[in-house]
Amino acid sequence: MYVENLKLDFYEFLTGKRILLMVHYDIDSICACKILQNLLKYKEILYTLAVIRGVEDLKRSYRENSNDVKYFVLINCGGTVNLVDLFEPEEDAIFFIIDSHRPTHLDNIYSDGQVRLLWTSEEDLEVPDFHAVYRDDSDEESDEEPESGDEDEGRAAKKRRLNEEAILKRRERRLWEAKRFDIIAEYSQYTYYNKASAIAMFKLAWFLNKDDKDLLWLAIVALTEQYILGKIENSQYVLAVGELQSHSNRLRNRSNDTDGLTSLRITYENDLKLVLYRHWSVESSLKYSMFTACKLKLWSHRGSKKLYELLADMGLPLSQSQQAFESMDLQLRKEFHQSIEKLSEKYNLEDLVFTSFVLQYGYRNKYCASDIVYAMFAILESSPKETPEECFNSALDCLTRNKKDVVQKAIERAKIITKTIFKTVQAAIDMKQIITAGNFVYYIIQEGCLDWYMFSNQYILLLLAQFILRAYVSMSRNRKAPDLPLIISAPKNLDLGTCVILGIPPLRQNSPKNNLGRAFEEAAENINYEVLSDYFDTSYFEINIKDRTRFFDALTALFDK
Amino acid sequence: MFCEKAHVLIKELSRNRDALPPYNTDLLNEINTEVKQLITQNQEDAQISEDSRVMNHASYLPTVKIRHAAIKRNIRCILAYHYNRLKCLRNMRWQFGSILPPDVKSNLSQSEIEWFSKYSSNLVQYMRSIGDEGINLAVDLKPPKSLYIEVRCLTDYGQFELNDGSVLLLKENSRHYLPRSECEELIRQGVLEHVV
Numbered sequence: 001m002y003v004e005n006l007k008l009d010f011y012e013f014l015t016g017k018r019i020l021l022m023v024h025y026d027i028d029s030i031c032a033c034k035i036l037q038n039l040l041k042y043k044e045i046l047y048t049l050a051v052i053r054g055v056e057d058l059k060r061s062y063r064e065n066s067n068d069v070k071y072f073v074l075i076n077c078g079g080t081v082n083l084v085d086l087f088e089p090e091e092d093a094i095f096f097i098i099d100s101h102r103p104t105h106l107d108n109i110y111s112d113g114q115v116r117l118l119w120t121s122e123e124d125l126e127v128p129d130f131h132a133v134y135r136d137d138s139d140e141e142s143d144e145e146p147e148s149g150d151e152d153e154g155r156a157a158k159k160r161r162l163n164e165e166a167i168l169k170r171r172e173r174r175l176w177e178a179k180r181f182d183i184i185a186e187y188s189q190y191t192y193y194n195k196a197s198a199i200a201m202f203k204l205a206w207f208l209n210k211d212d213k214d215l216l217w218l219a220i221v222a223l224t225e226q227y228i229l230g231k232i233e234n235s236q237y238v239l240a241v242g243e244l245q246s247h248s249n250r251l252r253n254r255s256n257d258t259d260g261l262t263s264l265r266i267t268y269e270n271d272l273k274l275v276l277y278r279h280w281s282v283e284s285s286l287k288y289s290m291f292t293a294c295k296l297k298l299w300s301h302r303g304s305k306k307l308y309e310l311l312a313d314m315g316l317p318l319s320q321s322q323q324a325f326e327s328m329d330l331q332l333r334k335e336f337h338q339s340i341e342k343l344s345e346k347y348n349l350e351d352l353v354f355t356s357f358v359l360q361y362g363y364r365n366k367y368c369a370s371d372i373v374y375a376m377f378a379i380l381e382s383s384p385k386e387t388p389e390e391c392f393n394s395a396l397d398c399l400t401r402n403k404k405d406v407v408q409k410a411i412e413r414a415k416i417i418t419k420t421i422f423k424t425v426q427a428a429i430d431m432k433q434i435i436t437a438g439n440f441v442y443y444i445i446q447e448g449c450l451d452w453y454m455f456s457n458q459y460i461l462l463l464l465a466q467f468i469l470r471a472y473v474s475m476s477r478n479r480k481a482p483d484l485p486l487i488i489s490a491p492k493n494l495d496l497g498t499c500v501i502l503g504i505p506p507l508r509q510n511s512p513k514n515n516l517g518r519a520f521e522e523a524a525e526n527i528n529y530e531v532l533s534d535y536f537d538t539s540y541f542e543i544n545i546k547d548r549t550r551f552f553d554a555l556t557a558l559f560d561k
Numbered sequence: 562m563f564c565e566k567a568h569v570l571i572k573e574l575s576r577n578r579d580a581l582p583p584y585n586t587d588l589l590n591e592i593n594t595e596v597k598q599l600i601t602q603n604q605e606d607a608q609i610s611e612d613s614r615v616m617n618h619a620s621y622l623p624t625v626k627i628r629h630a631a632i633k634r635n636i637r638c639i640l641a642y643h644y645n646r647l648k649c650l651r652n653m654r655w656q657f658g659s660i661l662p663p664d665v666k667s668n669l670s671q672s673e674i675e676w677f678s679k680y681s682s683n684l685v686q687y688m689r690s691i692g693d694e695g696i697n698l699a700v701d702l703k704p705p706k707s708l709y710i711e712v713r714c715l716t717d718y719g720q721f722e723l724n725d726g727s728v729l730l731l732k733e734n735s736r737h738y739l740p741r742s743e744c745e746e747l748i749r750q751g752v753l754e755h756v757v
Contacts (some may be wrong), residue, residue: 044709046738064730064732067729
């Protein structure tokens, strides 16, 4: 069921009730949760916050709290699974879901009030009709009751007719079921993402007239995360950026605080697809960023020569390019954007520029949206020791303005991650570990590999996968290379001996719609493998390491069809 | 040596600055006996010197003076020991409220327990006398800005019942948004942490 009026049926509805916020472990959810927390404060709604990493977490936290709480708000989780089946909730429990994972589970869409979705029906694409997937079976059975008191002859005839009718009915039913199966298969074929949940939450804040620049910034961070991870199409990103830009203009004009020291400014600016260059040196940033590394093939000796050529063309002395961007000569710093844009054509670096936002407060603090996103990746996924809840808490801290040291530390860690990803790609290419298996490419991160624990996490693995696929395509002589999807596998839990498998769609598809999750399921079915997968995004998959070879064989067979 | 035991007592005190170790009855008894002994010796020596003054013998007066200084020092140490314990106990009254945790209570002496209950009742009486309905001085260490605050749970505390009867589960690292008045005490106990 969709909630039509968010203000009345969600926000006002929850007033005075205790709720449980179940927040998925990703940046968009954290931003959305933060906006929602802000809104809940106005109505003094009591809440408890639970961090959800997967389906298991979802079940556990429901079990722990179901006795005390009746209202649940699920952020970026639960939309793609059948909640009623999963929880077997009591009658009076109500679930509000805001989820950017697609496709939404049909039972959630057609639920009669227990599961309520906080978006509009337009945001779910190609939803099958209600009658195509559900049907009332009860009247059928009542038809089949034998009627007594008829004549003997009539009865026999009737019986035959009834039989025929029943056969017809059964046949029809079988047909309908087959059709239903097809319809659902088609509907759930691709996994993809909708617009960030934080943007939806920001809109709610705007309707309630409680929006401000801090909340806008959260929405921007969430959107940028989706862009960096390639969760949404470019066109979607551009549209959303335009929307947020108008909000930022409106909010800027509304406040009359123009003092440089205290005011918070969000400006709409061009950004470069270079990781953290404002907080790093130009050379390192150029070298380790996916975009430039793949275009210039920086992992090779020739590539690094080309990099120096580019720097020379830009008129950037080596000593300048190797020191922190902040300490570069003012003139060079100002001209950096222009000079690299001017050369983008010569070095085949078109699309280097994308539009984004910059947050500025005080004189010293200036962050691009992408800086914050990388910093948050570092917090959420790079520490092997801290528990997810601790990471979650420091990620929440990272978004508050007065915790500058947290951001700084995280940015330093993000640099290490970026370097590690680059080095892994370089090693993979040098050692020719990226293997073509007929109709797909795969790469396996071995257990002993340096910093493997980073890649057992969802998003860093995704970043690596994209990097590898692009690098592979740019290096490969195979003309089919851009049409091949990549499947990457990394160890997940050494004690249990499991590994995570992620598939990303081919480059030429140029759309984040991902049907590899379906392929994984089918392959697992073919080898009769019981699925352990705990992820909401079906393009991630978890299996035992010892079954991996068998699983890949099954996949190869499947793709060859 | 004089006053050695008192010194041990003081050392014990300074080792546990913010905590209450068990009340050291044995050591205190020993110091008491030492003081008593010194007093009897002093009395005897004083008697002898009183008698000998007549006979023009050497006086024991310096010895008596040294012993007296030792007695005074012993008493000072005992007083310091008690005073510091009471100070710590008073802080605990503000920290934990009128009911002490059992592990603290078992470390107290009988008279300390008496003092504590008297102090508590005095405090309650005073708080009741302020204003019409009285005011709880133990809450709101800083002036509150809002009725509700966001808190983070630092330990696995388990079930916690709010004033309105609803129950919530306090698990390590979970976050909650709760009425300030209800969690103030838990914050002081270190179960919750206020998230700013």
